[in-house]
Amino acid sequence: MPPSISSADTAWLLISTALVLMMTPALGFFYGGMVRAKNALNTLMMSFSALGFVGLAWAFFGYSVAFGHASRWCGGSEYFFLRGVGLEAQGTIPHVLFFAYQGTFAIITAALISGAIVERMRFGPYLAFITLWSLIVYAPVAHWVWGSNGWISKLGALDFAGGTVVHVNAASAAFVCAMLVGARKDYARQAILPQNVPFTLLGAGLLWLGWFGFNAGSALGANRSAALAFTNTMLAPTATLVVWTLMDLTRTKKATAIGAASGIVVGLVAITPAAGFISPISAILLGGIAAVPSYFALLYRARTRLDDSLDVIAAHGVGGVVGALLTGVLAQKSWNGGVGNGLLFGDVRQFGVQAIAVLVTIVYSFIATFIIVKLLSLVMSLRTEAREEGMGLDVSQHGEEAYSHGEGAILLLDGRTE
Amino acid sequence: MKLVVAIIRPERLGSVLESLFRAKVTGLTISRVQGHGGEIERVETYRGTTVKMELTDKVRVEIGVSDHFVETTVNAIMQAARTGDVGDGKIFVMPVENVYRIRTGELDRAAVTPVGVPPD
Secondary structure, eight states: OOOOOEEEHHHHHHHHHHHHEEEEEHHHHHHHSSOGGGHHHHHHHHHHHHHHHHHIIIIIIIIHHHHHOOOSSSSSTTTTTTTTTOOOOTTTTOOOOOHHHHHHHHHHHHHGGGGGGGTBBBBHHHHHHHHHHIIIHHHHHHHHHHHHOOOOHHHTOOOOSSSSIIIIIIHHHHHHHHHHHOTTTTTTOOOOOOOOOOHHHHHHHHHHHHHHHHHHGGGGGSSSHHHHHHHHHHHHHHHHHHHHHHHHHHSSSSOOOHHHHHHHHHHHHTTTTTTTOOOOHHHHHHHHHHHHHHHHHHHHHTTTSSSOOTOOOIIIIHHHHHHHHHHHHOOOHHHHHHHOOOOGGTOOHHHHHHHHHHHHHHHHHHHHHHHHHHHHHHHHHHBBOOOHHHHOOOIIISOOOOOOTTTTEEEEEETTOO | EEEEEEEEEGGGHHHHHHHHHHHOOOOOEEEEEOOOOOOEEEEEEEEEEEEEEEOOOEEEEEEEEOGGGGHHHHHHHHHHHOOOTTTOEEEEEEEEEEEETTTOOBBHHHHHHHHSSOOO
């Protein structure tokens, strides 16, 4: 009997796809609030443009590289330009829907990296970078972990919704980008303050909403696994938020709003690989634990010379690694339908496999990103000139301002410059 | 008694303040202003409407100083505000008839000398 399509599963994945797509604009607002007003549009555009450039790259090549079946290392060319991606069943949902759902992941993963290079990278090279990166780094790693014959998947690594593929992967790339593009000229010389903290909170809130599609959608059906992932996506960040706020209060006696937004995102990142594999009470534990290393990584980063401006490494890297490793500790067969147990429930090997998956992702992403950025830097300059950086990238890269007064603007009519 | 008025780039304000404080100039007022200098024209486009931005955001720094402090103040600003490109701004030094400190009623030199520094 040929596999059949389930209406319930299809309905849930339709909604999930829209939710995850919304996370990229949400990320734009999360990031856009934390930069200076003169770079607000540029930062938002780094996320919004990913919707177009990475989305198209995914449709033409990326999906095939990630979900083709050529080898354990890389998908083939069978789905290039959406050839063979039709209405037939892929699991219990139409193949096109599976393609679209996975595309939203590719988009946000590339956009995540922008946090490491905001306020200084030229926009053209940025677009070239995320497009190439989504094909050369994201798609193969997605194949290894999620492809039916991917080698990490065969090894038995558990990554429910992309802790390694999305978060650890993006953070490793962010490290390379921050290093090669270099620090902002004002970094560690002048106070760089967030232009709109409410934007950042709005972004964090919308990310949380979208993340229900990201994690619970990764069950690829409207089933028990989705219900578990959904509940854990609600619970883990609550614990992270509480622990984060308490650390803030203990350290400075102030519960900061940016801290709250960061805590929510760290909790979401950490639960991502574990969402459908651990019990709700374990999710609370995982969320609470995850707050600590990221909190201190954030404090430490600000004292280093590495200008990972919006802390992609501390939030997504550290949070992603903690989540992936704790998945190997807290996974429980009685909750995940017999998929696997973690260290705490008797399977020591699972923890080792998780560590290998994390390590391989970090190393591959680091090397491949390094090569891409180096090659791009040979053909174009990656950074704006110091003068343009001072003026702000909104004007120099986009010819627009986020908060224009309109005073002193003279209308230019067609074909006339005077 | 002189009033030093400097028009500078907003992004240089941080370093100008730092430079002034290092030169022991501590009393000042700033305001956000817009001006037109010889800057290269900036064209912006919003949905098919193209406009030339003739006014650029600037910061105006006003400092009342005693005569022998004028040079120190001007140098501190000049050094920190300069990028070498058109649009770095101007410094005006103007005579001041009287300065009063509201809290104490002190006049002129005593009024512009920071608290805690003996007037020499």
